[in-house]
Amino acid sequence: MQQSLILEFSIVLVILIGLFIFLWKKKLFSKIRKKSSLPSKESELNTKQSTKLIHKTSSEEKSKVILKIFLSYRRDDSSDITGRIYDRLVQHFGDGNIFKDVDSIPLGADFRDHLDSAVSKCHFFLAIVGPDWLYARDDDSTSYLNNPSDFVRIELESALKRDIPVIPILVRKATMPLGNTLPESLKPFIYRNGISIRPDPDFHNDMDRLMRAIEHHLPKNNL
Incomplete structure (x- = not known):
């Protein structure tokens, strides 16, 4: 009886750990994706410089x-x-x-x-x-x-x-x-x-x- 409870507890624990890992990875991936979608300051600067160059060239x-x-x-x-x-x-x-x-x-x-x-x-x-x-x-x-x-x-x-x-x-x-x-x-x-x-x-x-x-x-x- 005691061994059965330990086994059930272990299964529940594994499920919880797996769920925690899944949610953690999902949250981390969401942050990375959001960060990559925002232009960096360097990228913005390059864009502005390119725009100025286009106007100057014109x-x-x-x-x-x-x-x-x-x-x-x-x-x-x-x-x-x-x-x-x-x-x-x-x-x-x-x-x-x-x-x-x-x-x-x-x-x-x-x-x-x-x-x-x-x-x-x-x-x-x-x-x-x-x-x-x-x-x-x-x-x-x-x-x-x-x-x-x-x-x-x-x-x-x-x-x-x-x-x-x-x-x-x-x-x-x-x-x-x-x-x-x-x-x-x-x-x-x-x-x-x-x-x-x-x-x-x-x-x-x-x-x-x-x-x-x-x-x-x-x-x-x-x-």
Whole structure:
């Protein structure tokens, strides 16, 4: 009788021990699984760094696009709206792809050659034409465009002699000049198809049209 009780007690004890071990292992496995599902600080750091790298790469890729745009404008005529146009182009195509102001011309250098060289590096030439672009005059009442040394004239002449798109950008309700109002070297300009960039609320829609037109000229692998 005593041996039977001992045997039953032993069986119950073994069952309890087995149950305890089973529950202990289950609890331990649950902790391990929960811990492995949580990202470590190192993993989070790597993820953040990867995200930053992606954004940085995306930003750098804009400046690697094979595209250079030259903005020609007359400061007294359209400097403020040209600044807005420049900002939108930079935002879309990247800072390194847009030329708005030619760097300081070195002392002793021929400024005509310097301007011509700057234009020669560009794939698109945007001529910002405001209401005073044609009629701006110097102190002697001579039209700037009739002066062969005028920077805007030199830039436009340089662009017209090259096989690149020359796009008139009409601002402040300006219209295209007539052929008889331009020097002979600039007359081909009147045949270039242009676009009006209007003030708000139409500014951004007009800029979108301009940028789509520029992208149309680019190879697909550059977009």
